[in-house]
Amino acid sequence: MASTYDTGAIEVASGVYAFIQAGGATDAGFIVDRDGVVVIDTLMTASLANQLLAEVRRVTDAPIRHIINTHWHGDHVFGNAVLPQVPIIAHDTCREDLLAEWDGHRAFLRDLYPALWPEMEPLEATPPDITFETKATLHLASRSVELMFLGRAHTRGDVVAYLPDVGVAFAGDLAFHKYIPNARDGFPADWITAASRLEDLGADIIVPGHGPLGSNAELHEMRECLELVVGQVRQSYEAGLTEEQARDALQLGPFADWGRQEDRLPGVVRRAYMELRGDL
Numbered sequence: 001m002a003s004t005y006d007t008g009a010i011e012v013a014s015g016v017y018a019f020i021q022a023g024g025a026t027d028a029g030f031i032v033d034r035d036g037v038v039v040i041d042t043l044m045t046a047s048l049a050n051q052l053l054a055e056v057r058r059v060t061d062a063p064i065r066h067i068i069n070t071h072w073h074g075d076h077v078f079g080n081a082v083l084p085q086v087p088i089i090a091h092d093t094c095r096e097d098l099l100a101e102w103d104g105h106r107a108f109l110r111d112l113y114p115a116l117w118p119e120m121e122p123l124e125a126t127p128p129d130i131t132f133e134t135k136a137t138l139h140l141a142s143r144s145v146e147l148m149f150l151g152r153a154h155t156r157g158d159v160v161a162y163l164p165d166v167g168v169a170f171a172g173d174l175a176f177h178k179y180i181p182n183a184r185d186g187f188p189a190d191w192i193t194a195a196s197r198l199e200d201l202g203a204d205i206i207v208p209g210h211g212p213l214g215s216n217a218e219l220h221e222m223r224e225c226l227e228l229v230v231g232q233v234r235q236s237y238e239a240g241l242t243e244e245q246a247r248d249a250l251q252l253g254p255f256a257d258w259g260r261q262e263d264r265l266p267g268v269v270r271r272a273y274m275e276l277r278g279d280l
């Protein structure tokens with residue numbers, strides 16, 4: 001099916017590639033430097049990881065030296081097992097959660113994407129082996145990659161990979177462009193703060209975890225969507241409505257045409273209620 005936006009490996013700056021999938025499926029990316037390649041997220045199945053690898057190989061023969069995992073969700077990290085076994089860098093809690101949630105999360109994705117399970121099933125847990133709490137810098141031959149944790153958002157350990165020389169930010173699932181953000185393990189109110197910190201970076205190009213390439217404009221739009229939803233949910237909570245009633249009362253206004261409302265809005269409401277009750 002034709003996508004409404006550009007997909008595939010897109011060179012967004014010299015040597016910097018976004019790997020964008022159609023239909024809001026998971027995005028990834030890679031950075032080609034003189035002496036090696038950094039891959040950002042490894043996708044969910046062996047086929048997808050191999051597609052990403054093939055795109056790397058179309059551009060360069062240089063070895064993959066590092067992998068960055070933006071967070072622990074399987075659609076971003078299962079491919080760790082397929083790519084060359086090089087150091088994998090992520091947030092401290094990405095490693096913890098990937099290991100602790102492995103069985104349950106695999107069962108969740110099996111039920112969500114049964115047709116893809118045969119391809120996920122054999123992949124072994126391959127957790128990050130270099131982790132950090134707030135900030136780290138990966139020094140490549142000709143540029144540096146700033147890795148930053150901007151606060152709880154889509155998970156408790158989302159990492160942004162920022163290339164200051166070209167103003168490109170790989171935002172992982174901190175950024176959902178044109179799709180309702182997935183907050184199943186998220187912190188909707190905190191997410192607004194983290195998104196505004198990312199906006200403050202002033203990146204020219206933001207590679208989201210799902211949906212089309214964007215800039216601060218698209219990120220800003222996502223933050224407004226979250227603000228609108230979280231604000232309405234807070235009113236419903238204060239009025240004593242149930243989560244289901246809060247979901248039904250949502251008026252998305254300018255975001256009414258965004259994808260994945262049916263399956264994702266209940267999760268945003270559930271987690272926003274947990275935040276309001278002080279359970280998170």
Ligand SMILES: [Zn+2]
Nearest residue numbers: 071073154173
């Ligand atoms: Zn995710």
